[in-house]
Amino acid sequence: MRTLAVPPATIKSKPKKGEGQWALGYREPLNKNEENKKNDDGLNVRRRIIDIYSKAGFDSIDPADLRGRFRWFGLYTQRKPGIDGGKTAVLEDEELDDRYFMMRVRIDGGQLSGEQLRVISDIAVKYARGTADITDRQNIQYHWIAIEDVPAIWEALESVGLSTMEACGDTPRVIIGCPVAGIAADEVIDATPQIAEVHERYIGSAEFSNLPRKFKSAFSGCTAHCTVHEINDVAFVGVVNEAGEVGYQAFVGGGLSTNPMFAKSLGVFVRPEQAHEVWKGIISIFRDYGYRRLRHRARIKFLMNDWGPEKFRDVLEKEYLGFVLPDGPEPAAPLPRRDHVGIHPQQDGDFYVGFAPRVGRVNGNLLGVIGDLAERYGSGRVRTTVEQKMIILDVPEGNTEPLAAALAEHDLQVHPSTFRRQTMACTGIEFCKLAIVETKQRAMDLMDELEKRLPDFDQPLTINVNGCPNACARIQVADIGLKGQLVVDENGDQVEGFQIHLGGQVGATFGKKVRGLKTTSDGLTDYVERVVRAFDAQREEGETFAAWVQRADDADLK
Structure with a gap:
């Protein structure tokens, strides 16, 4: 044979x-992540948090749970205060870890009842030092959560049909939906x-x-x-x-x-x-x-x-x-604008009112105020959006402008500037272990200054600020995408700054990177003002910023 x-x-x-x-x-x-998941399903960590870790404290937590399976229930250790961006990629996890957690509450479809918003507000005040941020996936994120308080937080959330389950981790995360589904x-x-x-x-x-x-x-x-x-x-x-x-x-x-x-x-x-x-x-x-x-x-x-x-x-x-x-x-x-900011008709004759917090940064007390206003002027129903904004539903026409005025008293704008309406920021170095630069406050300062310098600018323009290359704030699909990194200033010192992506458009093009186009954080506002003025002066009727970037000279983009 x-x-x-x-x-x-x-x-x-x-x-x-x-x-x-x-x-x-x-x-x-x-790899280690796959081995960790094979050893024990991430969903099983809930029982250990309730029975062991919340009672014995932070030091009792198994590292494989702490930096792995905790994510299956929306928990990440947050960044230890005082560690600068230059050390982000240098230090080990245990050196970056604080003894407190970010906790993400999943809000599928961005839909909240008045009762649910009240519970979210109360948790922020009681357990999270007042913190609460709206994410660009319709969730709410807390900070400063102690492991001892997690079971009580879960009990409160679950009493109104909310949870943190699979808010993070290698899982099917929050299912986003139109915040005005069923009423638009x-x-x-x-x-x-x-x-x-x-x-x-x-x-x-x-x-x-x-x-x-x-x-x-x-x-x-x-x-x-x-x-x-x-x-x-x-x-x-x-x-x-x-x-x-x-x-x-x-x-x-x-x-x-x-x-x-x-x-x-x-x-x-x-x-x-x-x-x-x-x-x-x-x-x-x-x-x-x-x-x-x-x-x-x-x-x-x-x-x-x-x-x-x-x-x-x-x-x-x-x-x-x-x-x-x-x-x-x-x-x-x-x-042209994908958000739902402003006053818009519902199917039933009422209106919904979308408003703009500052880059998603709210707090427990402010959420309580929003809940009160939603009940006073509407039905109590509230929605979160993927643009870090919020919406109050079921507002009779006669209540729309009084509601807008009441929101404005708390710096929640129903008729915001382009810069307030379309600026987004990730968590940044304040809490995130991956971040290199500050984002939230930097973005808020940028918005405020641009409103002063360009008060009449009204074209759609997205400005997305990210603290690292991971694009949580969607920098590649923004008109002006800002990717945090360390840059060298005019004195030769390494300082916080941004690489700049220009002309990104969701579903069409990713932002253009012009060779050498970076700015320090201190020079950011001057740069953005300069490029926005160039666009405003050169744009043709109906031309978008993204379209202008494709034809503009590199000199006008720098």
Whole structure:
């Protein structure tokens, strides 16, 4: 019998581990994070927090829980005060860790009742030194949380139907939605039932509590496309098919960070009753085929980039759904401003009133005031947005301007300047262990100064301020994106500053980086004023900042 000779190289080589994809048989952990998740499901840490850590204190916490599984319940250690940005990438975690936590409360769809807002406010005052920030994914973040207080906070949140479960970690995180779903006069579809169904069926399930990385979802039928579906891991966007039926187009593989990509349309039509099943199929593909070997390649965007939407759809239909989805239309273009700031009509004849806190920074007492005003002038219902803003619903027309005036007394603007309306900032070095520079106060100071220097400027203009390269504040899709880093000033000293991205536009282009274009923090306002004045002087009728950047001379951008 003839046998085939085996080349020596084949005999000596070891089996390839590939990308650590479960579906291809690679189940052994290929890094510390994967090993930690295999050792114990992150959801199991809740019991240890309640029974052990909250009673024995910070020093009793297992490091694998502290810097790993705690995230499954929305807890990160915050940055120890006094550590400058130059040491961010130098010090070990235990040197950067404070003994207090950031806690993230997930608010799916951004929907809050008056009672829920009251509880969030009370927790901030009682347990978080008053802190409370609105994130750009509709959550609320606390700081200064002590481990001893976590069970009491959970009990308070859960008493009104809220939680911190899977607010962080390698999990399906908060499901964002249009904050005026079900009431906007011009919406395509109300996605509230689909968000609720996915949450009820899958959030907190061990089926999806060990993903390769975080998984960000959006469901919306908003004509403004306020959920920025183009940069979510998965997004369902309201459309109307040729038969006049409403449903969703599905987008997969969006994300920013250090390797930004826009989501790709699957080209399908998803009926509302199918949405939870299609969502399950997509997240299952991520769980099974996602790249687990390297953390920086573990997001679903890398899988989509390698497969393409045709293969992704084919695998989804054949391996996970068991049926073929019909082709579907693409959504209409977004509005120039995707937020819901201002006074707008509801379907029922009342109005909703959107207002702008300063880059999402509120506090416990202020949230209490907002709750009081929502009850006095509306129904008590409040919403958070992905632009770090808030909305009060169900306001009779006669109450709209009195409400706007009452909000303004607390520096909450219903008719804000462009700079107040469209400036966003991440947490920054004040609390974040990854940050290099200050962001929140820097952004607030920038807004205030630009309002003084450019009082008549009224064009749409997004300014996004980020404390590190990870793009929590979406710098690559801002008109002016500011990425925090250390720069050298005119005296040769290393100081806080920013690399500048210009002309980013969600779903269209990522911001342009002009060679050598950086600024110190102290020089930031002068730079922004200069480039905004150049745009205002040169723009053509209806031209956006992003379009102007593409044709402007580099000298006008510096």
